[in-house]
Amino acid sequence: MIRLGLLILLLLMASLAHAATDFSYGPEARQTLSVYAPPNAHDAPIxxxxxxxxxMFGDKDNDGVAQPKASHWGNSGAIFVSVDYRMLxxxxxxxxxxxxxxALAYVQHHAREWHGDPSRVVLMGHSAGAHLVSLLAVTPALARxxxxxxxxxxxxxxxGAVDVAATMNNPHxxxxxxxxGNDPTGWAAVSPYDRMSSAPAAPMLMVCSSERRESCPxxxxxxxxxxxxxGKADVLPVPLNHMEINRTLGAQNTYTSQVDAWLKKNAGI
Structure with a gap:
């Protein structure tokens, strides 16, 4: 009976670790985020x-966005946050x-409420989200x-838009x-490659699909x-397609181990 009770308790704790709580970081309906905070969080990285x-579409709760990432890093005591934003x-x-x-500022401001450390935050994004986090990484004034x-x-x-001009000037x-749009000036304004005029303040890992012709170059x-x-930046080519790069991160595989090793070395997570 004692062992059964302990098993139930452990299963309950695991489910809590993977449950999300939603918050609004702005007045618009899409300005929300979900926080996956493990019960053992203490000055946790985020x-x-x-x-x-x-x-144009997508959602923080879509399959493959939060899971298996939230479970993977939650099991090691980290907090995982999935962010929505307004669309075209x-x-x-x-x-x-x-x-x-x-959203990032909101997370930093409220981190202590979730037993997180606001100074230990990693920003991650996939596809269009990867473009947005890369743009923020090289334009500190926009973040500040x-x-x-x-x-x-x-x-x-x-x-898919590290170098927007190159993307637009080639078949796409x-x-x-x-x-x-069709204005090269506008392309440069939102192109991480063009906006990088000084070294990124924090290390960057650029994961790319070796199955997509233009991604890794x-x-x-x-x-x-x-x-x-x-600056400190690394590229990680992986033999996965565009969607697999998102959906399989956090699962038990070589790719997750490579990202974990990079985070440990460059962010202490």
Missing amino acids: IVMVHGGAW PQATPQVQAQDVAA AEGVQPWLATVSLDS ARFYDRVF ANERFVAKAHQLG
Whole structure:
């Protein structure tokens, strides 16, 4: 009976570790985030995840966004946060980056309430979300304008718009025209590669799909420029497709182990 009670308690604790609580970081309906805080959190590191969806759709609760990531890092005592933001046509990529920055500032401000450490935050995003977190990483003024304090590291999961001009000047999916328009000046304004005028303040990991022709070359150019400016950045090519890079991170596989090793080395997580 005692063993059965202990098993039930352990299962309950595991379910609590993977449950989410929603908060609003702004007045708009899409300005919300979900916090997965394990019951054993104590001055815990925090991973803030920004979903993809071509800047036009997607949700923080979609399959593969929070899980298995929240369970994986929650089991090691970390807090996981999944962020929503406004979509096109309501919000341009620039405004979306501001939303992400506002969410990050909210997390830092409220971290202690969840037994987290506001100085130990990693910013992560996939696809369009990877573009937005990369843009924030190289434009500190944009982040500071929303009240963001320095964070530990940025992880970009297969961004399709690291170098927006290169993307637009080469064959691309038609939806990019709707997102970025036809003005090269506008492209440069939201291009992480072009906006990087000094070394990123925090280390960056640029995960790319070796199955997509332009993904790794673009991310390699980005990392090379960061190195030239004296920054710390790494590229991680993985033999997974665009969606697998998101959905399998946190599962027991080599890819998750590689990201874990990078986070331990560069962010102490």
